[in-house]
Amino acid sequence: MTVNTGAETVAPMIVTRDLKKDYVMGAETIHALAGVDCVIQRNEYVAIMGPSGSGKSTLMNMIGCLDSPTSGEYILNNQAVQDLDDDELARIRNRDVGFVFQTFNLLPRATSLHNVELPLIYAGVSSKERRKRAEHALDIVQLADRMDHKPNELSGGQRQRVAIARALVNDPSIVLADEPTGNLDSSTSSEIMDVFDKLHEAGQTIIMVTHENDIAAHANRVITLIDGKISSQTTETSNQITQPPKVVLEAASAIPSASQPPAPKSTSPTGETP
Amino acid sequence: MSSRLGGGMGFLATITEGIAVALDALGANKIRSGLTILGVTIGVLVVMVMAAVITGINSSFSEIMSSRGISTFYVAHWDFTSMMDIDIGGDDEEGGDFMKNEPLDPRWARELGRLPEIEKASAFFEAGGPPGSGYQASVSSDRVEISLYGTGSDFLEIDNGDLVQGRWWTESESERRTQVAVIDSATAFDLFGSRNPLGRDINIGRRGESASFKVIGLYRPPANLFAGLATHYVFVPFPTADKVLQVWDRMLNFIVRPKPDVPLQRALDVTHARLRQIRGLKPGEEDDFALMTQDQLVDVWGQLTGVLFIVMVGLSSIGLLVGGVGVIGIMMISVTERTREIGLRKSLGARQRDIMWQFLVEASTLTVMGGSAGMLIGGGIVWALNTFSPVPATTPLWAIIAALGASAMTGIGFGLYPASRASRLEPVDALRYE
Numbered sequence: 083m084t085v086n087t088g089a090e091t092v093a094p095m096i097v098t099r100d101l102k103k104d105y106v107m108g109a110e111t112i113h114a115l116a117g118v119d120c121v122i123q124r125n126e127y128v129a130i131m132g133p134s135g136s137g138k139s140t141l142m143n144m145i146g147c148l149d150s151p152t153s154g155e156y157i158l159n160n161q162a163v164q165d166l167d168d169d170e171l172a173r174i175r176n177r178d179v180g181f182v183f184q185t186f187n188l189l190p191r192a193t194s195l196h197n198v199e200l201p202l203i204y205a206g207v208s209s210k211e212r213r214k215r216a217e218h219a220l221d222i223v224q225l226a227d228r229m230d231h232k233p234n235e236l237s238g239g240q241r242q243r244v245a246i247a248r249a250l251v252n253d254p255s256i257v258l259a260d261e262p263t264g265n266l267d268s269s270t271s272s273e274i275m276d277v278f279d280k281l282h283e284a285g286q287t288i289i290m291v292t293h294e295n296d297i298a299a300h301a302n303r304v305i306t307l308i309d310g311k312i313s314s315q316t317t318e319t320s321n322q323i324t325q326p327p328k329v330v331l332e333a334a335s336a337i338p339s340a341s342q343p344p345a346p347k348s349t350s351p352t353g354e355t356p
Numbered sequence: 357m358s359s360r361l362g363g364g365m366g367f368l369a370t371i372t373e374g375i376a377v378a379l380d381a382l383g384a385n386k387i388r389s390g391l392t393i394l395g396v397t398i399g400v401l402v403v404m405v406m407a408a409v410i411t412g413i414n415s416s417f418s419e420i421m422s423s424r425g426i427s428t429f430y431v432a433h434w435d436f437t438s439m440m441d442i443d444i445g446g447d448d449e450e451g452g453d454f455m456k457n458e459p460l461d462p463r464w465a466r467e468l469g470r471l472p473e474i475e476k477a478s479a480f481f482e483a484g485g486p487p488g489s490g491y492q493a494s495v496s497s498d499r500v501e502i503s504l505y506g507t508g509s510d511f512l513e514i515d516n517g518d519l520v521q522g523r524w525w526t527e528s529e530s531e532r533r534t535q536v537a538v539i540d541s542a543t544a545f546d547l548f549g550s551r552n553p554l555g556r557d558i559n560i561g562r563r564g565e566s567a568s569f570k571v572i573g574l575y576r577p578p579a580n581l582f583a584g585l586a587t588h589y590v591f592v593p594f595p596t597a598d599k600v601l602q603v604w605d606r607m608l609n610f611i612v613r614p615k616p617d618v619p620l621q622r623a624l625d626v627t628h629a630r631l632r633q634i635r636g637l638k639p640g641e642e643d644d645f646a647l648m649t650q651d652q653l654v655d656v657w658g659q660l661t662g663v664l665f666i667v668m669v670g671l672s673s674i675g676l677l678v679g680g681v682g683v684i685g686i687m688m689i690s691v692t693e694r695t696r697e698i699g700l701r702k703s704l705g706a707r708q709r710d711i712m713w714q715f716l717v718e719a720s721t722l723t724v725m726g727g728s729a730g731m732l733i734g735g736g737i738v739w740a741l742n743t744f745s746p747v748p749a750t751t752p753l754w755a756i757i758a759a760l761g762a763s764a765m766t767g768i769g770f771g772l773y774p775a776s777r778a779s780r781l782e783p784v785d786a787l788r789y790e
C-alpha cells in the first residue's frame with residue numbers, strides 16, 4: 083500500500099520481509115522474531131503491543147538499526163539496511179532514526195543541552211549550530227528553562243522529554259520509542275504522550291512499543307506481536323496527513339503556542355523538580 | 357537539510373568532547389585516576405631531572421676541562437682512565453696498578469718543569485669530595501668535612517679558581533713546611549661565621565690526629581659543578597701536608613701544562629721519556645705510571661654518564677610502563693563501566709572510530725596530564741637544583757619533547773586495546789549491558 087500524495091506515489095518508509103532474529107542459548111534456539119512482514123508509511127503513528135517476551139523490543143531495535151537480523155529483509159527509505167556497513171549504519175542511526183528508551187539513557191554527568199547536542203556532534207555540526215538546534219529541540223519539549231540541568235536535577239518526565247528532544251534534534255525520518263512511559267506515573271505519561279501527539283500532528287512518523295491500551299490508543303494503528311510474529315493489526319485510521327513532512331521541527335515548534343489553550347493538562351512551564 | 361553534510365564527527369568536537377569526558381571521569385574517580393597519573397608523572401619527572409642534571413654536568417665538565425687549557429694533562433702512578441675496564445674485567449690483583457705501582461715523588465714535578473717543552477708542572481695531593489676524604493677542619497668545637505689539597509705554591513697558575521682575599525704561600529714557605537692554609541668561603545663561614553678568617557688558626561686532620569694551620573688566604577672555586585660538589589676546600593703546602601698530616605702518597609698526581617707553541621703529543625712524548633728515565637725503566641719494561649689527557653678524561657666521563665644515561669632511561673621507562681599498565685587498567689574499567697554509554701553513543705550515531713577516538717583522547721589526556729605534572733615538578737626540581745645547589749642543571753629541549761611524547765605515546769599505546777574493544781560492541785548489546 084502506498085500513500086497517495088496527489089499524482090505521484092510515495093514508497094513506504096519501512097518495509098520488512100520475513101524478518102527473523104534467533105538467539106542461540108546453549109542447545110536451545112529462541113526465535114525472538116519468527117518472520118515479521120510489515121509496512122509502515124510516512125506519517126504513521128504505530129503502536130506495537132504484545133505480551134512480554136513477544137519480540138517487541140527486538141523488532142524496534144531492528145528498525146532502529148541497533149541490532150542486525152538473523153535473516154530477512156529490511157528496507158528503510160528505499161535502502162536495504164542489511165547490505166550496509168558499520169559506518170553507513172551509524173549514519174542511519176544518527177540521521178534517520180530518533181530512539182527514545184524506556185530508561186531515558188541520558189549521560190548522567192552532562193547537562194540537558196549537552197545530551198541533546200550529542201547526535202549533532204556525531205553529525206559533524208558546528209558548535210554554534212549545535213547549540214542553536216539543541217536549544218530549539220528543548221524548546222519543543224518545553225524544557226528551555228532546564229537546559230543547564232543535569233539528569234539528576236530533573237524529574238522522570240523531564241528526563242524523558244530531554245530524551246525526546248535528543249531524538250528529534252537531527253530531524254529524523256522516524257521516532258522510535260520503546261515503552262517511553264514505562265518508567266513514569268500516569269499523569270507524567272500523558273504529559274509525554276502529548277508531546278508525541280504533537281509531533282505526529284506536525285508530520286513526524288512515530289513507532290511506539292507499549293503495554294498499555296490507553297497509550298496505544300494515541301496511535302493510528304496497533305500491531306500486535308505474539309511469539310515473534312505479527313498476530314493482528316488494526317487498520318489505519320483515516321486521519322493520515324497526506325503531505326510529507328518537510329521540516330518537522332519547525333512545524334512542531336509552532337504547536338505549543340497554537341495548542342496551548344485547548345490543552346489544559348499539558349505541563350506547566352515550571353515543570354516539576356524533585 | 358543543510359545538516360546532511362558528508363563526513364562524520366567534527367575533529368575538534370571529538371577532541372574537546374574527549375578531553376571533557378576524560379576530565380569528568382577523572383573527577384569522578386579521583387584516587388584511581390590519580391594513581392594512574394602518578395606512574396606517568398614519576399616516569400616523566402625522572403627523565404626530566406636526570407636529563408637536566410646530566411646535560412648540566414656534561415657542559416660543566418667540558419667547561420672545567422677547557423678552562424684549564426686544552427693541552428694540560430695529568431700524571432698519575434696508575435691509569436685511572438682504565439677504571440671502567442677493571443670494573444668490567446673483574447678480578448685483577450687487588451687494587452690493580454693503584455696498589456702495585458710505586459707512588460709519584462713530588463720532586464719529579466720540578467724535574468718535569470725543567471723540560472724545555474713544559475711550562476709548568478705541579479704536584480698536588482687530593483683527598484677530595486665529602487664525605488670520605490676523612491679530613492676535617494675544626495676550630496674549638498666546630499668541625500667540618502673538607503676536601504684537602506696539598507699543592508705547590510704555584511697551583512693557582514694552573515687551577516682556575518681565584519684568591520679573593522689574603523695570599524697564597526710562597527715557595528720558601530712551602531720548602532720550610534710552614535703550617536699555612538688557604539680555605540674557601542664555605543669552610544670559613546662554617547668555622548668563623550662572619551668573622552674574618554685571615555690570620556686565625558684552624559686544626560686540620562683526621563682520626564684524632566691533627567695539626568694547627570694559620571689561614572692566610574680565601575679561595576673561590578671556579579664556577580663549575582665539581583667545585584660546587586666538593587665544597588669546603590682547604591689547600592695546604594704539599595711538603596707540609598706530607599710531613600704533618602700523613603697524607604697518602606698514592607693520592608699524589610701531577611698537573612702539567614706544555615708551553616703554548618708545543619704540540620700536545622710532543623709534550624706527552626718528552627714527559628713520558630723523562631718519567632721512564634726517572635723511574636729507571638729498562639727498554640721493554642711496562643710503564644708504571646700514566647699520562648692522561650683531557651680527551652681521555654672526557655672519554656671516561658662520557659662512559660660514566662653513558663651508564664647513568666642507561667640507568668635513567670631504564671628508570672623512566674619503568675615509570676612510564678607502570679603508568680601505562682595503570683592506564684590500560686583504568687581504561688578497561690572505564691570502558692566496562694561505561695558500556696551502556698558506548699551503546700548509547702553508538703545508537704545516537706557514533707561510528708567505531710568515534711568511540712575509539714573518544715577513548716584514545718581520554719587515555720592520552722590522562723597521561724599527558726600526568727606527563728605535564730611530571731614536567732612541572734621536574735622543572736621545579738631543576739630550578740631548585742640551579743638555585744640552591746651547585747648542580748648546574750639545564751633542561752634540554754629534547755628532554756621536554758621526549759617526556760611529553762613518551763607520555764602521550766603511553767596513553768595512546770595502552771589506551772588502544774580497550775578502546776578498540778569498546779568500539780566494536782553492537783549498540784544493542786552494549787545498551788543491554790548490566
Ligand SMILES: Nc1ncnc2c1ncn2[C@@H]1O[C@H](COP(=O)(O)OP(=O)(O)OP(=O)(O)O)[C@@H](O)[C@H]1O
Binds near residue numbers: 112
Ligand atoms: N540478547 C539476548 N539473548 C538471548 N535472548 C534474548 C536476547 N534478547 C532478547 N532475547 C529473547 O528474545 C525474546 C524477545 O525479547 P524482547 O526483548 O524483544 O521482548 P519484548 O517483547 O520487548 O518483551 P518486554 O515486553 O518484556 O519488553 C525474549 O524471549 C527474550 O528472552
Ligand SMILES: [Mg+2]
Binds near residue numbers: 138
Ligand atoms: Mg521490551
